[in-house]
Amino acid sequence: MTTQTTSAAADTTAPTTAPAVEIQGLSKEFAGHLAVHPLDLEIRENEFFSILGPSGCGKTTLMRMITGFETPSSGRVRLGGVDVTDVPTRNRDLNMLFQSYALFPHLTVFENVAFELRVRRVAKAEANRRTTEALELVKLGHLGDRKPDQLSGGQRQRVALARAVVSGPKVVLLDEPLGALDQQLRKEMQYELKRMQREVGITFIYVTHDQEEALTMSDRIAVMSEGVVQQVAGPEDIYNRPETRFVAGFIGSCNLLDVQAPAGAEGEEVAVEVPGVGALRGVLGETVPTPRAGTLLLRPERIEVRRAGEGDGVVGVAETLTFLGEEWHLHLRVGEHLLRASVSSLVKERDLPGLAAGDRLSLSWRPQDARIVVR
Ligand SMILES: Nc1ncnc2c1ncn2[C@@H]1O[C@H](COP(=O)(O)OP(=O)(O)OP(=O)(O)O)[C@@H](O)[C@H]1O
Ligand SMILES: [Mg+2]
The missing domain is CATH 3.40.50.300 (P-loop containing nucleotide triphosphate hydrolases)
Structure with missing residues (x-):
């Protein structure tokens, strides 16, 4: 009904480029x-x-x-x-x-x-x-x-x-x-x-x-x-690659940590200080012209969990372990924070046999999996 008028000179075989x-x-x-x-x-x-x-x-x-x-x-x-x-x-x-x-x-x-x-x-x-x-x-x-x-x-x-x-x-x-x-x-x-x-x-x-x-x-x-x-x-x-704290929290499950984002370009690897946890590595999800309050976004399935002592990651204490069939959901106490991690049933059986509440675990992730956003 609402078709574009094409002049006689126009190439009518050209695809319309106008968005729907x-x-x-x-x-x-x-x-x-x-x-x-x-x-x-x-x-x-x-x-x-x-x-x-x-x-x-x-x-x-x-x-x-x-x-x-x-x-x-x-x-x-x-x-x-x-x-x-x-x-x-x-x-x-x-x-x-x-x-x-x-x-x-x-x-x-x-x-x-x-x-x-x-x-x-x-x-x-x-x-x-x-x-x-x-x-x-x-x-x-x-x-x-x-x-x-x-x-x-x-x-x-x-x-x-x-x-x-x-x-x-x-x-x-x-x-x-x-x-x-x-x-x-x-x-x-x-x-x-x-x-x-x-x-x-x-x-x-x-x-x-x-x-x-x-x-x-x-x-x-x-x-x-x-x-x-x-x-x-x-x-x-x-x-x-959620661009805001809201998007990260609304879509799927995500750990949201308040941090002070340093100035830097989008994609730049940075370290941010989280009170009670220490320095965490991540990348800037957007260009930050001057330091400001932001959020570190970390999906539970992006956290690698090992027995503490084996790695050099952040140390957390397992508080709850929930079996969901294909994976386990863990709540891990890190300082004053409770982080969620998910571990596939295969990894849990193979690498973490006998895992129980109270166990000390080492948590690590690739910097690009911890995005820092300021909106
Ligand atoms: N005719 C109206 N007069 C006054 N306020 C309205 C009117 N229609 C919608 N609103 C308000 O506008 C906002 C957005 O409403 P809308 O119906 O677009 O939401 P929605 O995202 O479709 O929500 P839902 O998922 O519940 O359907 C709400 O705060 C609603 O109360
Ligand atoms: Mg509606």
Whole structure:
């Protein structure tokens, strides 16, 4: 619908370079409270892009501004290079699947999916063909005659998905679409969603507060906290190179130690003094122009644990040992700090036989696994 106009002289075979969605300075204020601080974001064509953050951080508000259901307090929204900030929702080439989606109870599965095409006055034969295709895509071709109350939760969810993609929008926004499903079904649907997105080649913007879901499904993730986007990166970078204390603490498990960050360039190896622990090695996660308060980030699985005396690392005393099957979680007392470490069951059996609470252990890590950030 919102295609770019190309002049006769333009090379029409060139791929469009405009991002699927481009946001500039977009913000939303509700009664004096900034729910979304001014933010810039680019979402690429065919990307599976997730917005991840705790409840109330502004995810739905951001989505509603992209769709046009919410009027921004400032900023612009572009779809495929076209400014749609003042374009009504129905004229934007996108679809949104809401947090609590609703199917029409009196219509069959087939009619529910075809509904949008009828509204758009797509010819009947064409509408039937596309509806059949969409139902095949979500593997519900055989249930077209059922009513929603004759379906399981997962099947209803699939109908809603088919409905969101049937009109072939450029962008589909999904707001916690799997929230109501049990764990097993959720896992299956995650896989289905990802497969569908690849198959149909639609840009997905996916809201979730489940970090594992975001890591496994996304090409890139924007992590939000209190209306601010903290970091935008691929899953591995988000996990291994968090840029802020919040991102490190929100994604996975992480030891967060207050430190004084020395001045230096990003990636520089430094030593920081931790009261009661001593000097710890790490790298600066960003360039620090002048010394300031920061956080040392250290993932539990990056700590190497040995019997004290064998190595020259920091010494900690095991307080608790918890067996989780594939690995052990340890709480280690180091001065006034309690550090978490995880050890694979293999390593525990092989290198730490008979490990018990009260044992003294030597802890070490590679400098690049202890990142120091100041935000
Ligand atoms: N219409 C509104 N009027 C006033 N405040 C609102 C309105 N809509 C949202 N808010 C507030 O804006 C903030 C962000 O809300 P939003 O719904 O975007 O959060 P969310 O990240 O989607 O949370 P959740 O994960 O719980 O769905 C919250 O503090 C919320 O109370
Ligand atoms: Mg929400």
